[in-house]
Amino acid sequence: MAGSTFGTLFKISTWGESHGEGIGVVVDGCPAGIPIDEDYIQSFLDRRKPGQSEFTTMRNEADKVKIMSGVFEGKTTGTPISLQILNTSQISKDYSNIMDVYRPGHADFGFDSKFGIRDYRGGGRSSGRETAARVAAGAIAIKMLSYLGVEFTTYVKSVGEIEIDYSKFDKDEIMRNKLYMPDKEAAEKAGRYLESLIESKDSSGAVVELKCTGLPVGLGEPVFEKLDARLAEAIFSIGAVKGFEIGDGFKAAASKGSENNDPFRIKDGKVVKETNHSGGILGGISDGGDLVLRAAFKPTPSIYQKQHTVNNKGEEVDIEIKGRHDPIVAPRAVVVVEAMTALVIADLLLQNCTSKMDNVLKIYSCN
Amino acid sequence: MAGSTFGTLFKISTWGESHGEGIGVVVDGCPAGIPIDEDYIQSFLDRRKPGQSEFTTMRNEADKVKIMSGVFEGKTTGTPISLQILNTSQISKDYSNIMDVYRPGHADFGFDSKFGIRDYRGGGRSSGRETAARVAAGAIAIKMLSYLGVEFTTYVKSVGEIEIDYSKFDKDEIMRNKLYMPDKEAAEKAGRYLESLIESKDSSGAVVELKCTGLPVGLGEPVFEKLDARLAEAIFSIGAVKGFEIGDGFKAAASKGSENNDPFRIKDGKVVKETNHSGGILGGISDGGDLVLRAAFKPTPSIYQKQHTVNNKGEEVDIEIKGRHDPIVAPRAVVVVEAMTALVIADLLLQNCTSKMDNVLKIYSCN
Amino acid sequence: MAGSTFGTLFKISTWGESHGEGIGVVVDGCPAGIPIDEDYIQSFLDRRKPGQSEFTTMRNEADKVKIMSGVFEGKTTGTPISLQILNTSQISKDYSNIMDVYRPGHADFGFDSKFGIRDYRGGGRSSGRETAARVAAGAIAIKMLSYLGVEFTTYVKSVGEIEIDYSKFDKDEIMRNKLYMPDKEAAEKAGRYLESLIESKDSSGAVVELKCTGLPVGLGEPVFEKLDARLAEAIFSIGAVKGFEIGDGFKAAASKGSENNDPFRIKDGKVVKETNHSGGILGGISDGGDLVLRAAFKPTPSIYQKQHTVNNKGEEVDIEIKGRHDPIVAPRAVVVVEAMTALVIADLLLQNCTSKMDNVLKIYSCN
């Protein structure tokens, strides 16, 4: 119950279903005095909106965000910021082929078992559409973090077995191709692979990678709200994620201590690390290195091939999924990964403000 | 701040440092009426206690648990269960070589930056010793889950690049070898590998795998407290974890929808899945299949080689770590992974009790 | 920060300002399968809407609620229920006389000190209008509780020094007079008193009383989430409340143990209490008696007399408050007290479902 709230100080509560009135989010705990407007938030939503290319669903949603509260004269007021995106494309459809059937790879069976009732229209609450609300909230977190010099670069690292070549990494390329990949050649190759999958009514998995620079040292609360623990939860709360790594990730399991330890050095009077196997986190606390994380997305479960499954009457049936589905989740999920990462960092950055008495005294002596 | 509490209904709060008075945990929200005694909890602690073999630290800790509250006449009373393990081996030592030095791969630098003060004795709060408290709490969760038929099998899947062979999987073998591996040959090979690392003053990473059977369908709260999200957080809160997977994990990212979807079938009147690529979770909710998860552990950062690093005065220095350190984290972490998994499941299982009004009416009509 | 969320399992998050786009609430954790519609919720909102009589502000707000999510085919689905009430009367006004002035008795000074920015239009977030969102959420809690036989009677007990006479208590009268008092004569007397206050540009305090029958025994979580503790918090979160009592309240402080203890008896095979000095709560847990609570409301701070105060430039100034203000808070607050009480009970009733293992087994054995 009550699983739609995330965060301790920078806290969000999302709502909404794929084909209901709309979706939205209440952001509570955002500090007062940050300039926010709808255009700014919209620019993030546009990165995940449908209809961008042949690799994203053709659903015709403008995904226009509206600020309902918490912003006054262009600035956050410290009170809850309510954001909403009305559904415009939830035209009455024929759901008879899925309303009582459990689609393979989907949450239908779980929802019915759990709640005894399910809004089957377009996946209802379990639709990926729910993540638009997170992106809207994440945009505010990203704005807040920008004042502290924290910046994000997020992209698709691999599609199926096609990986980017880091020697060809071009940050500007990310926003230029349809797959949000930083390597033009890999993007083209992946595009051709996806076209072949569309033809065979299939779909592909992918890996999304994020780098974050400028993170203050000291973020993350031992022992259960470690920075990596909170990030793992945040990223795994995105539908279709099946794996998560920080820094060297699973490769570290095959490594030796003498290789994996990052030596500390002094550079320009600051403590730095020579290497970054840790991915910017040691002992659950940001260590001054760049944060590096990866999320493995499974292939879109909605494929157009005929599939064998069961219905809610306990009968085995065939199903042919119709509608508008992406052959790959990851490109539109790039900005979702970025948003969830920013929400975690914003929350832990605020929590860290009171880690030592000196900080508290600093606040109140000047009040 | 305040990061040492975990869970919503089945909630734990841990405390303690490696070389202080002791460590402990308060378990709040455990239902009343469950038989618990110290011997039972001790049996779990013994699986992670030091000194089990040449591959675990020789620190001489009995790790004896004492129940301080919450159990009356052999049963839980519904009030907080306080468990504590006094430190017996924190004999005064010479910490002069590490008290002002930041050990590579450790949280020392992060703690100092964050708090401005650090209990440097044996790692203080960031010591792996802290996980003993989680194991004690987890034992209670496992007991509760056993009444519902939920069972765990947890083991080391790989050491460095040495993996188990599933065709030789022998559950009984897990408790027989020093590395908690279910494949005798792999365990022997891994043992020889670790001996060579000890000789070269090095350490190894590893992967721990867990299978859980008997999980009720419907556990996990959309959208932020999904079963996999909560598990990811729980496992990543264990020190040294750098990667986490459910089911096919990263392999799913290279897969196709037609391969990755698990077809539903009816078997003995029950909905079952033909395959289990999902690892028992769909849309963040348990799907009736076995839960399968994996955690990648980095190599123990405390190695005996001379390392270059910095101290808290901003100087570059050499460090030679002394003391008693495991050449591999994973074998003793097996029971920690099991404990954290059980804590998450216990919490979500209780939360799920009120997912539908029918359940609520069932409780109160019979009260 | 983040103070707009209330509850653990039955959780609400409210948003909105008096003269912004609107106000709303997200209800998360409501069990699935409860019939809810807008007309039902509206009937509660109508009890607090403006313009009901000469004793309530003439602001012309329809306060029409819209269900944005979480209800499908007329029933709750277990996912977040988003409710919103758009502002229709926030016509551009001249706020120049209050925008930089701290109204006595109001939160203006506190908000400015805390946030450095304040939506001054109609009180912004600190307006009593915010409670409409709570009433909408509370209506759902009341619906849920009705299935368990829990019922509420809430009314104004006193206006200024005019108290109801319990010998003339008439439950039906409550909804018949403008002041929601259960004693017609007292209501008429109070009405005349309020008319005189309106004439003298003044306002009155009042006491609201609530009785709740049918509460299951055992609600309330020792030691910090006691039923009375949670109620005290809930009622004191309503603006203008300055006092709170359970049962005999402050009278108990002048009493003796031999008078205050309620003897237990057996009646029809059930444990009952002979008297109810406790107000239905012992040791923080519902004891089977009727829940009785009282809230003291201060007089409306917005009075039309000229008042001396300061502005945000640090100058002393005179202020004459304009606009539409109730000469008494309590009548419209009656339903707010009822809503907040219901939200607490709903939350603790769900929490209590897992207090003993027998309950948990009952749920899962029948799943």
Added chain:
Amino acid sequence: MAGSTFGTLFKISTWGESHGEGIGVVVDGCPAGIPIDEDYIQSFLDRRKPGQSEFTTMRNEADKVKIMSGVFEGKTTGTPISLQILNTSQISKDYSNIMDVYRPGHADFGFDSKFGIRDYRGGGRSSGRETAARVAAGAIAIKMLSYLGVEFTTYVKSVGEIEIDYSKFDKDEIMRNKLYMPDKEAAEKAGRYLESLIESKDSSGAVVELKCTGLPVGLGEPVFEKLDARLAEAIFSIGAVKGFEIGDGFKAAASKGSENNDPFRIKDGKVVKETNHSGGILGGISDGGDLVLRAAFKPTPSIYQKQHTVNNKGEEVDIEIKGRHDPIVAPRAVVVVEAMTALVIADLLLQNCTSKMDNVLKIYSCN
């Protein structure tokens, strides 16, 4: 479930029963760098320890506190501070007269209904002894607040119908008499009244009052974590409290706006209030005035008169309570009220640190 945790940032989790191994508390989220030692905490515990006078139970408990973690070289480290008080006087007793009987005015019936099992020895978890853990935690909060100039004066305002005379208020007198009253004459009169009650095997209620000076403006989080709402919860979580007031409290309900509003003024360049009917809180936020709160305590329910009640077999029985019981709760509760108030203020003071972006920038620019 899980009701033994309190607070968001400055968080405490208590455990323990009256006659078990001991009681304790884990304080998590206390900023690092605050000097704390056992003697300091002990001085607060001594104010509530048994055996101080003929008006407190003769139970022979030293109530010696031990710091188990979280303090290193005399200072808090930012990690959980575990405090424990072992029970020394829980000598095996004959509980046969109460083990299956529900004492009037006690939580026995509620606990049995809720949990199905109850540690009946001395009240178990529902014993007032549990509050010693809160006092220990509160001492740390008070220490933290002292650095910001926040100070507390807490005392018994009335015993039965005997009230202090404010014209004779003497702060130093509080610690000199056995009843912690600031008026010597009233204390003597109350003492004689209590002696008469002891003779008639009866007990008395009382009112405790607290004043807190030096509170920064701006504490309290709208709308559910208002300062007064959190205080109401905190104080009502203390056993035997039946009423709570801020400032004028219930008197405000009989007042007029023109009397109740506190005019703002400028004094020495600071915004101040001419009067303090508000008790230091407006709109849930500290307003710069002294915080004034009152708690009504019911008479001790354990009286030595023969009482009629029921047992857990559903039979009506007579009970004569034995043991060691205070004829009045309030004197020993004075320090508990102070501790709970300080815990709330400490928590909200930390939360307020991030209310505006300027504060956040202040922290990180200097880090």
